[in-house]
Amino acid sequence: MKSDPKNKRYSISDLALEFDISPRSIRFYEEKGLLSPKRTSGNQRVYGRRDRARLKLILRGKRFGYSLEEIAEMIGMTDAEKGEVEQIRASLVYGEKKLKEIRDSIEGLRLLERDILSVKEKLLKRLNELEEEDR
Structure with a gap:
């Protein structure tokens, strides 16, 4: 008898x-x-394809920086009445929010880089001046 992949x-x-x-x-x-x-008669956990798929989505969401509450909403765990369209819309809203956070972080890092390079340039200039005085 063949095993049913479903x-x-x-x-x-x-x-x-x-x-x-x-x-x-x-x-x-x-x-x-x-x-x-599900649980076996020996109380052992048995996960199905749906749990495996959800776990994959949870881990992807965590990797993208979403909270568990956001992940739960995106995979339809917070509202049993929520259909796929609503889940997709929620995911898009969270995705846009996360992209804005990432872009803001990138801009902040660019500003920090410019500041550090500016300080570095000033320090190198001062170091050269001091070394010239010592000669």
Whole structure:
């Protein structure tokens, strides 16, 4: 009998290994309501394809700097009535906000770089003056 890929199941160890995170992190996301594994008769967690996909989205969201609350809203965890269109719109709003933050940070770093280069130039000029006086 062939296994049905739609019913693929993962243990917490499988997911931890695949995504290079600790089982504790996965349990944390479960505690926050972002994952909902089934339980075996021995009370072992069994994750399905949907949980795996959500975990992938959670980790991507964290990498992009989103909060867990923002991630939950983007993947439709905060409002069961929210459809895909609303999820996409929420994701776009959060994406625009994050892009603005990134652009502001880049601009701040450019200003800092200019300031440091200006100070460096002044210090090098002063150093040259002092070395000329010593000759």
